[in-house]
Amino acid sequence: xxxxxxxxxxxxxxxxxxxxxxxxxxxxxxxxxxxxxxxxxxxxxxxxxxxxxxxxxxxxxxxxxxxxxxxxxxxxxxxxxxxxxxxxxxxxxxxxxxxxxxxxxxxxxxxxxxxxxxxxxxxxxxxxxxxxxxxxxxxxxxxxxxxxxxxxxxxxxxxxxxxxxxxxxxxxxxxxxxxxxxxxxxxxxxxxxxxxxxxxx
Amino acid sequence: xxxxxxxxxxxxxxxxxxxxxxxxxxxxxxxxxxxxxxxxxxxxxxxxxxxxxxxxxxxxxxxxxxxxxxxxxxxxxxxxxxxxxxxxxxxxxxxxxxxxxxxxxxxxxxxxxxxxxxxxxxxxxxxxxxxxxxxxxxxxxxxxxxxxxxxxxxxxxxxxxxxxxxxxxxxxxxxxxxxxxxxxxxxxxxxxxxxxxxxxxxxxxxxxxxxxxxxxxxxxxxxxxxxxxxxxxxxxxxxxxxxxxxxxxxxxxxxxxxx
Numbered sequence: 001x002x003x004x005x006x007x008x009x010x011x012x013x014x015x016x017x018x019x020x021x022x023x024x025x026x027x028x029x030x031x032x033x034x035x036x037x038x039x040x041x042x043x044x045x046x047x048x049x050x051x052x053x054x055x056x057x058x059x060x061x062x063x064x065x066x067x068x069x070x071x072x073x074x075x076x077x078x079x080x081x082x083x084x085x086x087x088x089x090x091x092x093x094x095x096x097x098x099x100x101x102x103x104x105x106x107x108x109x110x111x112x113x114x115x116x117x118x119x120x121x122x123x124x125x126x127x128x129x130x131x132x133x134x135x136x137x138x139x140x141x142x143x144x145x146x147x148x149x150x151x152x153x154x155x156x157x158x159x160x161x162x163x164x165x166x167x168x169x170x171x172x173x174x175x176x177x178x179x180x181x182x183x184x185x186x187x188x189x190x191x192x193x194x195x196x197x198x199x200x201x
Numbered sequence: 202x203x204x205x206x207x208x209x210x211x212x213x214x215x216x217x218x219x220x221x222x223x224x225x226x227x228x229x230x231x232x233x234x235x236x237x238x239x240x241x242x243x244x245x246x247x248x249x250x251x252x253x254x255x256x257x258x259x260x261x262x263x264x265x266x267x268x269x270x271x272x273x274x275x276x277x278x279x280x281x282x283x284x285x286x287x288x289x290x291x292x293x294x295x296x297x298x299x300x301x302x303x304x305x306x307x308x309x310x311x312x313x314x315x316x317x318x319x320x321x322x323x324x325x326x327x328x329x330x331x332x333x334x335x336x337x338x339x340x341x342x343x344x345x346x347x348x349x350x351x352x353x354x355x356x357x358x359x360x361x362x363x364x365x366x367x368x369x370x371x372x373x374x375x376x377x378x379x380x381x382x383x384x385x386x387x388x389x390x391x392x393x394x395x396x397x398x399x400x401x402x403x404x405x406x407x408x409x410x411x412x413x414x415x416x417x418x419x420x421x422x423x424x425x426x427x428x429x430x431x432x433x434x435x436x437x438x439x440x441x442x443x444x445x446x447x448x449x450x451x452x453x454x455x456x457x458x459x460x
Contacts, residue, residue: 007413008403010340014348015399019355019392035266044270078345081331084212085324085349089260091315092212093219140223142304144456145271145279173388180393185400 008185009066013075014082020058021082027054028088045150049157053165056129059105060122060170065177067187069114072125076102097136104132105166123167130155130162203246203317203432208327209334210429214436215318221440222307226279227454228299230447231306237439238313248320260312268305275300278456299454324349330423340413347402351395358394362387 035047062075080098088094108125109117134155138144143151174188183189203211222231242248275297325346332342366386374382447453 005340006403007340007344007407007411008400010344011347011399011403011406012396014341014344015351015395016392017345018348018351019395022352022355032263036262039266039269044266045274074341078341078348081328081345082349084319085327085345087319089256089312089315089319091219091311091318092215093311095212096216096220140220142223142226142271142300142307145226145275145300145304147274147276150274173392176389177393177396180389182393182396182400 004068005066005071009068009071012066012186013062013071013078016058016062016075017078017082020061021079021086024055024079024083025086025088027051028090045146045154046157049154050161051165052130052133052158053126053161053163053167053169055133056101056105056126056162056166057170057173059102059129060125060166061174063105063109063125064117064122064171064174065183065186065188067114067117069110070106072109073099073102073106076105076129093140097133097140100136101129101133104129107132119167119171122171123163126162126164126166126170127159128162129166130158134158203241204321204323205428206321206432207330207334207423207425207429208322209330209423210425210433211318211322212327214433215314217433217437218440219311219314222310224455225307225444225447225453226300226303226456227447227452228302228306229450229452230443231303231310233443233447234440235306235310235313237443238310238317241435242313242317246317246321248316253316253320256316257312260309264305264308264312267308268301270301271304272297272301281459303454326421326423329419329421333419333423334425336415338413339415339417343406343411344403347406348399351398354398355391355395358391359387362390 031048031051033047034050035044038044038047056076058079059072059076063072076098077095080095083090083094083098084092090097105125105128108121108128112121138151143154146154174183177183178188178192181189184193206214218234222234225231242253243250272293275294279296279300281294281296328337328342328346328349331337332339371386444453451459453459
């Protein structure tokens with residue numbers, strides 16, 4: 001798999017991993033804040049669910065830019081490793097959680113044989129990651145002990161969050177980046193140039 | 202002492218209880234293991250207690266909220282036993298209280314394990330041992346290390362961007378709207394600069410002869426020695442002993458089933 005990737009694509013994933021590794025750690029605090037605000041109302045569980053989608057965004061951005069098999073999975077994995085390097089309190093297990101989320105996003109791209117990168121597929125990828133991470137959290141966070149109605153509503157919130165914060169926001173950020181011209185050497189930038197050339201004729 | 206353990210091996214060792222403790226839903230097992238981690242942290246690792254306490258203490262509150270949530274909303278399998286009291290129309294039983302406390306203690310275990318890793322591990326050495334012991338491809342290893350080195354650069358670039366905006370009078374506006382605007386203003390330029398650099402670094406690496414070949418020599422040789430295995434056996438063994446004792450005393454509870 002790594003032989004299909006150019007070094008610059010791997011370093012791109014790593015840099016995205018570093019940037020979003022920091023953002024993820026920041027969002028960990030925001031989630032904690034939401035949670036403390038919502039806890040007195042008995043809704044503490046939703047503190048993280050609302051923003052859960054942000055943790056999948058690097059998969060969507062990297063896959064949308066590079067457009068090769070395995071990118072969604074590996075970029076999330078790298079972001080997980082970077083967070084461990086930064087000293088996350090979630091510990092080395094975070095690498096495993098990241099791999100599971102990445103696999104969920106990768107699944108959506110795999111179903112299109114890594115050919116389709118329209119918004120709806122990106123949204124599906126975000127939701128795929130949401131489902132995978134939700135099942136994993138049933139075990140890892142002990143969520144399996146919670147009441148079914150609560151779990152269902154948590155899943156719905158997480159799916160929406162995955163669709164919006166990962167799928168839609170991820171596409172928007174990548175498109176903004178492509179506009180600056182830094183992605184000329186990658187699949188997304190090349191596609192944009194083709195579109196422009198077509199428009200010019 | 203613990204800082205000299207092979208980092209990849211240390212990560213695996215930390216992961217074993219991190220994964221297996223999730224099976225248990227009683228109070229005894231995570232409590233005993235938590236005490237064990239504390240003893241290791243303050244005897245075998247050179248971590249300053251104040252540093253540790255500063256990072257750890259907020260997580261006590263986190264553990265309390267998650268314990269409270271689980272107590273309130275435990276499902277039927279986990280709310281066994283007599284009703285202790287009723288709050289907001291929800292019956293709190295012995296079982297749901299136990300489950301809540303267990304989840305809280307478990308999360309404290311995870312944080313303590315993570316700190317034991319994070320405060321004693323050098324990031325570069327961790328990456329190198331992932332490559333040498335766990336066969337992570339060199340392309341990815343050095344890609345991550347190159348990206349990781351950008352961290353201070355990002356920080357200084359963020360400062361420059363902030364000052365550039367302020368000098369032009371584009372200061373942060375108050376409220377949520379201002380925050381979103383600010384995010385847009387910073388995120389894209391920072392990322393764009395980062396990506397530009399990543400392309401340059403990749404070209405520089407390749408032009409200096411980095412091929413990503415797996416058959417390569419290493420300047421920093423990482424190895425797994427007897428003490429690394431002893432470290433692993435200590436943590437895995439203590440977990441086995443804890444579970445065994447908990448079973449023999451009749452406390453052990455796996456997924457709501459008492460053993």
